[in-house]
Amino acid sequence: MKKLSARRRHPLAAVVVLLLALAATGGLYAAFAPAGKAQADETSQSLTIKEGRKLYEVGCASCHGTGGQGSSDGPSLVGVGSAAVDFQVGTGRMPAATSQGAQVPRKKPVYTQTQIDQLAAYIASLGAGPIVPTKQQYGPAGADIAKGGELFRTNCAQCHNFTGKGGALTKGKFAPTLEGVDPKHIYEAMQTGPQNMPSFPDTTLSSKNKKDIIAYLHAVDSSETTNPGGLELGGLGPVSEGLFAWIFGLGALIAVAVWVAARTAKAKKS
């Protein structure tokens, strides 16, 4: 110990101690910290949340409150989960205009997907909620289309129509068309129940059920749907069919009748 004590005032002593301390900290950290990947995630996650918070404060806080606690202009976002954020912002419904009609309509999204992810991470950090589904959950692989159709008719058709063309609700509200909606967003809508829609958590409609419904909608209400009978006429049923029959059916026949009646035998005219 004498030797050590004798050299404690050596000019390099501080450096040595510093090195030792660093090595100890580093070694301890290396020993106790979780996997290196997770460590990287943790930092980027906190960074994402930070970025999300910034975006939130600029774009959302005026209605939803500075900490997501909500205000008279917007509901609390604590516990809505990243799925709700991804749906609302991803479909352009949020941010909503200051004066809305009966319902916030779908429009062109304002944020990029990266920004939406950042916002979602921030909101998710406020309280646990449904998370954004993975491609595996909403993708077409392994889905049962016929089962999806049955589930759709049982749970969704009373507002969204047989093939998801949408329908009216009370006082100007409406169930929007599902044509051209991203499968991920359909999944999230079922999961979170935006606006007037009831939510269908996994306890009500399992993840597999949701996948089936999405696959059914893709089969009957997408750009790849084939209509074996010809023009779909909006897929709205007898109202548009009746209109078509009157205008193009009877209209054409009356035009033909006028044409036939105008061509009479010439005996009288000449």
Add this chain to the structure above:
Amino acid sequence: MSTAANETARSRGQAPAGERIADWADGRLGIYSLAKANMRKIFPDHWSFMLGEVCMYSFIIIILTGVYLTLFFHPSMNEVVYHGSYVPLQGQMMSEAFNSTLHISFDVRGGLLVRQIHHWAALIFLAGMFVHMMRVFFTGAFRKPREINWLFGFLLFVLGMFTGFTGYSLPDDLLSGTGVRFMEGAILSVPIVGTYLSYFLFGGQFPGHDFVARFYSIHILLLPGIMLGLMVAHLILVFYHKHTQFAGPGKSNNNVVGMPLLPVYMAKAGGFFFLVFGVIAAIAAVAQINPIWAIGPYRVDQVSTGAQPDWYMGFAEGLIRFMPGWEINFWGHTLVLGVFIPLVLFPLVLAAIAVYPFIESWVTGDKREHHILDRPRNAPTRTAFGVAWVTIYMITLVGGGNDLWATHFHLSINAVTWFVRIFFFVGPVIAFLVTKRICLGLQRRDRDKVLHGRETGIIKRLPHGEFIEVHEPLSQEQLHTLTAHDQYQPAEIGPTVDENGVERKVKAAERLRVKLSNAYYGEDNQIPKPSVEEYREITSGHGHH
């Protein structure tokens, strides 16, 4: 055959083959005198006289395609599992009726096209009957001697509605099943006997296992059978009464000016059949109708938004949709007025137009035959009544599609429903008043035209500086056409005291009749048509106007 050979054949006493066949048939059927009487039957030319033909031809098309469909349709409600070629329904439980309709649509050659022709032709048939009926109404063609034929036509329209409804219900899809459920609800709302009626119709609790088979016999046998009979009777009466015509030079109440049935109308009408078939087939080939595969099989626990009936039942749907959901509860019984009142209104709305001809003939007291058609403007009250009726019908149709009005015009469905509720009452009144004003305006214009001639748009300056517009007198034909109509005098009650000073009792019905007659033909309710004296006076040369 050469001419020489022909002559040798004749010299042997052999008539040509056609003549021999005709002779053979005439000896057994008496067709010669029949043909002689009817082949020269004259029909006047006007496009609106062909609307009835549109109906007849679409009815024939419906029968032809319907026969084809019966070859493949199974009117059974036994449950089966689908294994056909439409993937999104594979493995689903459904009735045999639905299964066989899918089979027709996807696996029978031409099945889908024939199904679509059948359905489109049905919509067009009903629309054609509606327009045909309105043509007859607005031109007064329902007057004596055609009142019975008017009723036949009306019955055809009503039966057509129910034939359509039963046919629409046969595939047992989710949309039509909802419609049948709707009908069941309406039947249940009938006080006291509703439940029994429903059990009687469905053979027990809805939906049961019977209704498709029952609707099938009603749809393919009972109703079309009656309709076919009525249609034949309708046509026989058209032949018997001869066709009406619009007023014009050379046309009178005692003649028909036009072309003979053979050969002109045989060719025209025959060709028109193929044109109608062609138009309907083209529509069926281009536009999809009732895609039951997208709608899915009926299950009582499922329902979709936008569940409407075909257009001709749309006004029934509308009556239910805009009726407030009133209910009366007493002693444990419920009277569902919200459904029962529409059920009562449904036949009343239809009957209003059907009985109108009898009301009009009672008001006018006219017992003469009428073969010359009215121009709608010359019967302002009738025209106004007809427009008011069409307004009620159309407003109610809007009510039947209130959800689509809401979504497609970004309106509140509540606002649409309230609009329909208010305009169901106000709309026909406004329509009546406005139409009557327009008719009277047009009558005034006709009067002006007759007396002062047509405005040429040529402005002339006279030597003393005055500007006048040159009016061109109408031709004799035009003058005749514009003044050919009859004008009634309003009825009067007449003296209520006879020559002996005895007071006559005036019945309430007579008083009502006189009142109505004045509303029809009194001062300000029709413009007196120019008389010959007026015309002479004004055209005798006291300056131009």
